[in-house]
Amino acid sequence: MAEDDKELEAIKQRMLKELMKEREVEKVVDRPLEITDADFDQFVKRAPVVVVDCWATWCPPCRMLAPVIDELAKRLAGRVLFGKLDVDVNPATVAKYAIMEVPTLLVFKDGKFMGKIIGFRPLPELERMIKAYL
Amino acid sequence: MNNWEKVFEDCRIVDAMSSEAKIAELRRWAKQVAAERGVKLNPDERLVEAILKGLARNEEKYGKRYCPCRVVTGDLEADAPKVCPCTWMMEDVESKGRCHCGLFVKG
Numbered sequence: 157m158a159e160d161d162k163e164l165e166a167i168k169q170r171m172l173k174e175l176m177k178e179r180e181v182e183k184v185v186d187r188p189l190e191i192t193d194a195d196f197d198q199f200v201k202r203a204p205v206v207v208v209d210c211w212a213t214w215c216p217p218c219r220m221l222a223p224v225i226d227e228l229a230k231r232l233a234g235r236v237l238f239g240k241l242d243v244d245v246n247p248a249t250v251a252k253y254a255i256m257e258v259p260t261l262l263v264f265k266d267g268k269f270m271g272k273i274i275g276f277r278p279l280p281e282l283e284r285m286i287k288a289y290l
Numbered sequence: 291m292n293n294w295e296k297v298f299e300d301c302r303i304v305d306a307m308s309s310e311a312k313i314a315e316l317r318r319w320a321k322q323v324a325a326e327r328g329v330k331l332n333p334d335e336r337l338v339e340a341i342l343k344g345l346a347r348n349e350e351k352y353g354k355r356y357c358p359c360r361v362v363t364g365d366l367e368a369d370a371p372k373v374c375p376c377t378w379m380m381e382d383v384e385s386k387g388r389c390h391c392g393l394f395v396k397g
Binding site: 212214215216217218219243250255256257258259275 | 347359390
């Protein structure tokens, strides 16, 4: 094999390895990730279905919902990516999606905004609602 | 203000405002509101206390008792319906058995 071919092959292998590593990371994200206005648009394109939990520190239903979201992130790992956005410090997303109350879940499919789920929902109900987007 | 600064600021506000006396004052007020509207305070004590702390924090931060589960925009007119008891309280209690944040429940 010529030197150029060897180098090309090495580059190909490295890129393939990086790509596979990237995909592997997406597959094993089994917890909600903290996001902000700055990375919001990129984040909602990271998986076929993305759910963003918009919450506030002093909102008790948000705290009740947190363990439900944690559990769903585990159960739906590799199929649905979950994010958490603090509405107090991310006004651009709040304004863009007209978020009036918390908790509000924003659902995206293939990067496109599909709708909101407002208020606390028990685990089985929320799981059913999110699975409908798969 | 970054996230950590915000948390520290919120802690400072809550330390200042969530004294037992302040929470007791808010509890008396919430019971009076409930009696006037024919509803009850949620029997879940921990939930009530968390909401009262949120109300105390909002009163200190914004000057009004905004519901801690509503987004405060800074537009006084748009935010007016979010002052506890919020505009949607009775409707939510009647249709769902409790208001959005859960402070008031069906009597």
